[in-house]
Amino acid sequence: MSASKYILSIDLGTGGPKVALVCDDGSIATSTNRPIVTQSIAGGGSEQDPEEIWRAILDASAQVITAAGKPAESIVAVACSSQYFSIVPIDAKGLPVSNLILWMDSRGGRYARQIYSEHPDAFMRWIEIAGMPPLPSGSDSLSHMLFVKHERPEVYDRTHVFVEAMDYVTARLTGNCTANPCTAFAQLLTDNRKLDSIDYCDELIAMAGIDRDKLPRLVEMGSSVGVVQKEIAEAIGLAADTTVFAGINDTQAVAVGAGTFRGSHGGINIGTTCQVLGFVDHMHSDLANGLVAMPGPIPGRYTVMAENGLGGKTIEHFLTNIVFASDPLADHSVEDPFAGMEATLETTRAGSRGTLYLPWLAGASSPQSSATTRGGFLNVSLKTTRADMLRSVLEGVAMSLRWLLPAVETFSGTQFDALRFAGGGARSATWSQIFADVMNRPVLQLEESRQANNRGCALLAFDRLGIRSLDDIEMFCPIQQTYEPIPENRDLFAARFEQFVAVFEQTRPIFEALNG
Numbered sequence: 001m002s003a004s005k006y007i008l009s010i011d012l013g014t015g016g017p018k019v020a021l022v023c024d025d026g027s028i029a030t031s032t033n034r035p036i037v038t039q040s041i042a043g044g045g046s047e048q049d050p051e052e053i054w055r056a057i058l059d060a061s062a063q064v065i066t067a068a069g070k071p072a073e074s075i076v077a078v079a080c081s082s083q084y085f086s087i088v089p090i091d092a093k094g095l096p097v098s099n100l101i102l103w104m105d106s107r108g109g110r111y112a113r114q115i116y117s118e119h120p121d122a123f124m125r126w127i128e129i130a131g132m133p134p135l136p137s138g139s140d141s142l143s144h145m146l147f148v149k150h151e152r153p154e155v156y157d158r159t160h161v162f163v164e165a166m167d168y169v170t171a172r173l174t175g176n177c178t179a180n181p182c183t184a185f186a187q188l189l190t191d192n193r194k195l196d197s198i199d200y201c202d203e204l205i206a207m208a209g210i211d212r213d214k215l216p217r218l219v220e221m222g223s224s225v226g227v228v229q230k231e232i233a234e235a236i237g238l239a240a241d242t243t244v245f246a247g248i249n250d251t252q253a254v255a256v257g258a259g260t261f262r263g264s265h266g267g268i269n270i271g272t273t274c275q276v277l278g279f280v281d282h283m284h285s286d287l288a289n290g291l292v293a294m295p296g297p298i299p300g301r302y303t304v305m306a307e308n309g310l311g312g313k314t315i316e317h318f319l320t321n322i323v324f325a326s327d328p329l330a331d332h333s334v335e336d337p338f339a340g341m342e343a344t345l346e347t348t349r350a351g352s353r354g355t356l357y358l359p360w361l362a363g364a365s366s367p368q369s370s371a372t373t374r375g376g377f378l379n380v381s382l383k384t385t386r387a388d389m390l391r392s393v394l395e396g397v398a399m400s401l402r403w404l405l406p407a408v409e410t411f412s413g414t415q416f417d418a419l420r421f422a423g424g425g426a427r428s429a430t431w432s433q434i435f436a437d438v439m440n441r442p443v444l445q446l447e448e449s450r451q452a453n454n455r456g457c458a459l460l461a462f463d464r465l466g467i468r469s470l471d472d473i474e475m476f477c478p479i480q481q482t483y484e485p486i487p488e489n490r491d492l493f494a495a496r497f498e499q500f501v502a503v504f505e506q507t508r509p510i511f512e513a514l515n516g
Helices: 050-068 109-118 122-129 141-151 153-158 165-174 181-187 202-208 230-236 250-257 312-323 341-345 386-412 429-439 449-465 470-476 487-515
Strands: 006-013 016-023 028-033 039-041 045-048 075-082 087-090 161-164 224-227 243-245 266-270 273-277 291-295 302-305 307-310 356-358 376-378 419-422 443-446 479-483
Touching: 006 050, 006 165, 006 250, 006 449, 016 050, 016 449, 028 050, 028 449, 045 050, 050 165, 050 230, 075 165, 075 250, 075 449, 087 141, 087 153, 087 165, 109 122, 109 141, 109 202, 122 202, 141 153, 141 161, 141 181, 161 165, 161 181, 165 224, 165 243, 181 291, 243 449, 250 266, 250 273, 250 302, 250 449, 266 386, 266 429, 273 386, 291 386, 302 386, 307 312, 307 386, 312 386, 341 386, 341 429, 356 386, 356 487, 386 429, 386 487, 419 429, 419 449, 429 443, 429 479, 429 487, 443 449, 449 470
Parallel strands: 006 075, 075 243, 266 419, 419 443
Antiparallel strands: 006 016, 016 028, 039 045, 087 161, 224 243, 266 273, 273 307, 291 302, 356 376, 443 479
16 A cells, blocks of 8 residues: 655645645644734724735645654655635745735725726626626735735836735745636636636736736646745755646635535535635626636635634624623633633524524625625523523524525526534534525535635645546545534524624625725
8 A cells, every 4th residue: 555645735724824744545644833023004904914914824834744754754845725705916936025915905996996997897897707796895916916006116116026915925935936717817807718728818917007017927727836935845844856736726626625516515604704605616706796707726716705704703703702802891812712712612502592683794795785884693581591592693603594595596507405513613513503504505514614715725736746636525524513504503604694784784884884
């Protein structure tokens, strides 16, 4: 029997990198993560230090490789994924010339809106060619690039190319500055109508006003972008000729890792944000529900972009800013605010004693978009406890995804008979049951659910190397437990969901007045 092979899988999330060594049987040899500081800047800015990110990745990679104790030659490749709509200006060697601008940064919105005022047909041309238009909110990569061009011209001049976060990581590893159709999608300057011939579109580039030579060289999806540079390989414990594969974004990675490209099931993912996961066979857009088909890493298929807004971040906000806050009232901070969450949830009942949570802390996204809508607790009474409020946060996020689910099923042409649950949120048994009740679907909780992105990237790499194939997906997404809808809870949430949607519609003008 041949010796096991491994992929060093790097998933760079908003909160920091998660690095895992994934075996060719789908198991995780070892993994670790590192936190990254996000800098909030006046005027809607949100940035991270690329050098901090790189140091964190090197440190985490070295720890994983050392802890696993595997021969360097058994680690046959590096595969990367990251959040998208997050841009890094880099020089010709792949080194950053300025901070990473995150997906939540809105400072480029005025320049996205300016495109529409200068080019009346721009909106429809972007939909027809790229599948998605520049966002008036400014939270896409093209808007970030335009912000740099107009407000940081010295950075723009020093920039060799703008790359997405995962392409920044591969550039640092190999010294080669590239993108591919999966990653370049976020810059909204590629013609995505045919998966086998995606390239930059001169018409869109001209309307955007970005210099074409500021865009990275495109390589094929799934191709090698080079090998790990010798000094980096030595520092973290890899062989110097270790292949580095072209990256993908985190939605693409988790959609693969949840196995949603096979069968009649869909997926849900709860990380910082949350998504309904699926694939489609052709490029199209559903503007009414904010759905887009973006180039995907599975040959001949597009990945559904169905971003629902904040997911796990809502719980973090409640626990750290309310339950365990530190302020002049008192210092209630604890080392791990999540430690008692599951035990607390076990003391509560479905429906949270009537408390309804609105999860739109950073605005509403699909299936209804509203930049001004915000979150809150509704129907709080004298009997409401913080345990009830905690549970209502989970129920509110679940109802928000329920709102999106039918649109994704219609968009993908598939009625999902079950939902595979991935991401950090899937570690919660209570949340898994809540999703089954709210969605009225069996929910399959993935084992080591936070590793779905890393496993998805690793399977793609093993497939490209001929070690495994995409047919081996079930090895890479083992199911920990299946949760069936509880009839009485299902009926409760069916009625509650109607009020959830009504609250959004009724409060929208109030939020517009408060936040417009």
